[in-house]
Amino acid sequence: MKWACMTCGKQYAETGRAAYYCECGVLLDIRHDFAGVDTERLKAQFAKRLAERNGPYASGVWRYKELILPELDDRHIVTKYEGNTGLYASEAIGRYAGIRTVWLKALSENPSGSFKDHGMTAAVSYGRSLGYRRFACSSTGNTSSSLAMYAAFAGLESYVLLPGQGISLNKVLQTLAYGAKVLTIEGTYDDGVRFCEEHGEVLGLYVCNSINPVRIEGQKSIVYEIAQTLKWQLPDWIVLPGGALSNATALGKGLADLHRLGFIGKLPRVAIVQAEGASPFHRMARRGDRMLVPEPRPHTRASALNIGHPPSWRKALHYVLEQTDGVTVSVSDEEIMDAKAHVDASGIGCEPASAAAVAGLRKLARERCIDKDETAVCLLTGHMLKDTDALREYHIDEAFGARLANRIMPVRLTPEEVSRHLGEM
Structure with a gap:
């Protein structure tokens, strides 16, 4: 390595x-030096590990250890059996998006409720192998709750720099409950990352933001798991939300691994979806530029996407736009919240940032970038209860247009009154 x-x-x-x-x-x-890798042997090994129920290889990340951190000693691995999340075919979302076949990868089913666990198990395990006891991140929520969980589980310390605005209280409460030291800062997520970059080493902190390349290695397991579930036949498209762009980078890098080693015969195309109020990467791609211009004041209701200077933009440019003939698109908060209502009503559910993937798929289909007869996987990156304020705003306050608001209806407790409302439902 x-x-x-x-x-x-x-x-x-x-x-x-x-x-x-x-x-x-x-x-x-x-x-990684993958010279001499026996793809068929690894396929058999990965299939065998699906039966594991204890130990590191019960994890949906460490199942693929040979492709992630092959040199890491198993005794350093900190795992809560992350991964192993559902991949659901959804006719309802296919109809909404306007394409033939859609699968939803429910990364919300991870232990801390988000995709961050795929990368965090790798980062904390590797940092632990280096002898670190203190782990840190800047976060709008999901990174911090994942880090706090793994640190607590391993008996380590975690420290979080929290922006004063654009966050979900649910995620902060989860982080506090896991015992992290949370420090509110004046400034943005990007300011917190810069502080970690500049001062983390002297403070004895192992930084677990997406600037850490080990995080990317762990998150590659998401596409490995999708490919294995679909018997190594990937769809035409994979669509995901883009904030810090670490997940997009990991997805593209993981696809490159699979293709180079012969696990898959062709690369799917990848679409990165950003919120209109926080879309510096999309603006760069639309202009055909190769230098990102940061957004100094990003703003979107999808708090996990509220990032104006994504650290991994160069990697996403290389691994996604260049290697997979990828595309970008931006969607409004209204489009995100309506898509979320559809995903929630499908019985799967997600946080607002996750719904950006479905909103983006729908927009790309309407623009005929994605054909109605093509197939797609959308990554749902966080649990619907990560942001209960969003649910209240949409269904109770009827914000963002709320075209699909599911209103609470007061009734008098009589058979006639209840019967009348049953007829209206």
């Missing part, structure tokens, strides 16, 4: 300390 710069190509050997950036200022990327 080597650490390499995405831009200048300089390589670094493991030093036993945290490493995030090249000396030229660009994020490092982990490179």
